[in-house]
Amino acid sequence: MRLLLSLLLPSIFISLATAVVGSPLEQRASCTLTASGSDDASAFLSAAADPSCPTITIPSSTTLNISSPLNMTGLKNKHIDLQGTIRFNPNLPYWTGHAFYFSFQDQVAFWLLGGQNIVLDGGGTLDGAGQAWYDAFAKNSSLARPIILTVYQANNVTVQNIKMINSPEWTNFVNEGTFVTYKNITISAVSTSKNQAKNTDGWDTFRSDNVIIADSNVNNGDDCVSFKPNSTNILVSNLSCNGSHGISVGSLGQYAGEYDIVENVLATNIRMSNAQNGARIKAWAGKGVGSGIVKNITFTGFVETNVDNPVIIDQCYETDDDECAEYPSNTYIQDIWFDSISGTSSGKEKAVVASLSCSPDGRCSNVNVNDITLTPPSKYGSPTFSCQNLAVSGNDADLFGTCSMTG
Numbered sequence: 001m002r003l004l005l006s007l008l009l010p011s012i013f014i015s016l017a018t019a020v021v022g023s024p025l026e027q028r029a030s031c032t033l034t035a036s037g038s039d040d041a042s043a044f045l046s047a048a049a050d051p052s053c054p055t056i057t058i059p060s061s062t063t064l065n066i067s068s069p070l071n072m073t074g075l076k077n078k079h080i081d082l083q084g085t086i087r088f089n090p091n092l093p094y095w096t097g098h099a100f101y102f103s104f105q106d107q108v109a110f111w112l113l114g115g116q117n118i119v120l121d122g123g124g125t126l127d128g129a130g131q132a133w134y135d136a137f138a139k140n141s142s143l144a145r146p147i148i149l150t151v152y153q154a155n156n157v158t159v160q161n162i163k164m165i166n167s168p169e170w171t172n173f174v175n176e177g178t179f180v181t182y183k184n185i186t187i188s189a190v191s192t193s194k195n196q197a198k199n200t201d202g203w204d205t206f207r208s209d210n211v212i213i214a215d216s217n218v219n220n221g222d223d224c225v226s227f228k229p230n231s232t233n234i235l236v237s238n239l240s241c242n243g244s245h246g247i248s249v250g251s252l253g254q255y256a257g258e259y260d261i262v263e264n265v266l267a268t269n270i271r272m273s274n275a276q277n278g279a280r281i282k283a284w285a286g287k288g289v290g291s292g293i294v295k296n297i298t299f300t301g302f303v304e305t306n307v308d309n310p311v312i313i314d315q316c317y318e319t320d321d322d323e324c325a326e327y328p329s330n331t332y333i334q335d336i337w338f339d340s341i342s343g344t345s346s347g348k349e350k351a352v353v354a355s356l357s358c359s360p361d362g363r364c365s366n367v368n369v370n371d372i373t374l375t376p377p378s379k380y381g382s383p384t385f386s387c388q389n390l391a392v393s394g395n396d397a398d399l400f401g402t403c404s405m406t407g
């Protein structure tokens with residue numbers, strides 16, 4: 001009877017009918033997900049695995065409760081129309097041991113989204129319910145906090161027009177992805193207690209090629225975007241980042257025996273406010289580190305406000321000068337452009353507004369600066385541009401003068 005009615009009547013009636021607990025219509029309507037009152041992960045996974053659901057809809061009135069991991073790899077031609085909210089239940093003891101594990105930096109994840117031709121959009125929200133995680137992490141820094149969304153082993157994925165809030169740790173991980181595009185994403189990770197929302201990167205790319213991150217707003221407590229090992233052909237454009245650690249290449253060359261590549265990156269039209277860094281490249285040095293290459297990176301059109309290090313290369317990352325002289329970084333840095341970078345530093349580094357600090361022995365080459373108009377807070381007087389162990393090129397090279405050489 002109900003089935004007949006549903007065939008005859010408009011969809012509004014179907015949703016009313018499916019609201020009746022236990023209705024058999026729930027199965028037939030499984031491409032549209034509504035909250036069950038308990039864990040909604042299996043319903044979401046079933047819809048994803050079902051080829052007769054090319055579009056999965058999460059209506060705007062729905063908050064899905066995800067209380068177990070979402071392995072959504074190997075999808076094909078899938079559209080997730082997220083109008084409502086997907087919330088990851090902050091059952092900390094459960095996720096410890098159940099989240100997906102990546103050996104890279106011991107990352108863990110709630111949701112793996114992979115396969116081919118995937119769209120995630122709809123105006124809704126991914127909610128990491130991070131507060132409980134921030135508070136627990138403040139007491140126990142070995143707690144592994146899951147990433148909200150990991151695009152994993154994927155080709156041709158678009159994520160757009162959604163919000164991502166309060167991720168326990170990184171917000172987006174692009175891991176082994178090609179042709180992955182993010183547009184019009186609003187990211188916010190803010191703690192309401194005294195415990196900070198730490199390591200809540202906006203995006204991290206890893207072993208990925210042809211990634212676009214555009215037209216988005218990020219308010220968080222770590223990198224706005226970070227290019228991790230083997231990130232190539234990446235465009236980052238039109239972002240507003242607040243409170244972050246900057247647009248960062250690296251850190252690279254951390255692990256002995258590994259070779260890290262970051263190549264062909266353009267970061268353009270970036271507004272960076274109240275941040276630790278603006279445009280940054282960091283690579284490890286010291287005994288027993290790895291190796292790699294950072295090549296053809298352009299940072300252009302940055303407008304910065306109250307940023308500790310508006311422009312920074314640190315090729316002796318976490319390594320003091322003596323050790324860096326003895327064991328220079330094996331991650332070479334070449335063909336770098338900092339163009340059209342304006343605004344103010346925070347004064348944390350006093351008058352220094354740009355710092356290009358390389359390992360000894362010519363490990364940085366062809367580093368260019370053009371149209372740099374950065375100033376420190378007025379009490380520090382005129383800006384200082386510092387550099388070490390490289391020859392700076394470009395129209396504004398004279399700002400840096402002769403760089404000190406060590407080692």
Ligand SMILES: *[C@@H]1O[C@H](CO)[C@@H](O)[C@H](O)[C@H]1NC(C)=O
Binds near residue numbers: 037038066067089
């Ligand atoms: C989510 O599902 C879990 C597991 O069934 C349940 O314990 C929890 O109360 C649910 N939370 C909400 C907000 O529905």
Ligand SMILES: *[C@@H]1O[C@H](CO)[C@@H](O)[C@H](O)[C@H]1NC(C)=O
Binds near residue numbers: 071072073074100
């Ligand atoms: C995810 O599921 C696929 C099969 O559908 C499986 O091959 C893969 O090992 C799973 N991944 C993880 C990390 O559990």
Ligand SMILES: *[C@@H]1O[C@H](CO)[C@@H](O)[C@H](O)[C@H]1NC(C)=O
Binds near residue numbers: 077118119156
């Ligand atoms: C990428 O995916 C979109 C949406 O699923 C599809 O329309 C498009 O044809 C795909 N592009 C390629 C090159 O496969």
Ligand SMILES: *[C@@H]1O[C@H](CO)[C@@H](O)[C@H](O)[C@H]1NC(C)=O
Binds near residue numbers: 140141142143144
């Ligand atoms: C901290 O968290 C780790 C990982 O979950 C766990 O193994 C360890 O027992 C916890 N330590 C304390 C003191 O709770």
Ligand SMILES: *[C@@H]1O[C@H](CO)[C@@H](O)[C@H](O)[C@H]1NC(C)=O
Binds near residue numbers: 124162
């Ligand atoms: C951007 O995404 C928001 C949802 O977060 C949506 O309301 C808005 O319409 C989107 N803008 C465009 C231009 O699509």
Ligand SMILES: *[C@@H]1O[C@H](CO)[C@@H](O)[C@H](O)[C@H]1NC(C)=O
Binds near residue numbers: 184214215216217
């Ligand atoms: C930049 O992104 C914002 C959304 O954050 C959008 O409203 C605006 O139109 C974009 N600007 C350009 C030039 O695309």
Ligand SMILES: *[C@@H]1O[C@H](CO)[C@@H](O)[C@H](O)[C@H]1NC(C)=O
Binds near residue numbers: 219242
């Ligand atoms: C921007 O970040 C600063 C520092 O973290 C914070 O105090 C401020 O509230 C943020 N602004 C907005 C609009 O969220």
Ligand SMILES: *[C@@H]1O[C@H](CO)[C@@H](O)[C@H](O)[C@H]1NC(C)=O
Binds near residue numbers: 207230258259260261
């Ligand atoms: C990066 O790519 C190089 C060259 O293909 C490879 O040797 C290296 O193992 C890769 N590194 C990572 C972290 O995947």
Ligand SMILES: *[C@@H]1O[C@H](CO)[C@@H](O)[C@H](O)[C@H]1NC(C)=O
Binds near residue numbers: 298
């Ligand atoms: C440098 O990277 C840009 C993308 O940022 C790319 O368009 C350009 O082709 C690359 N140059 C070379 C020589 O590969």
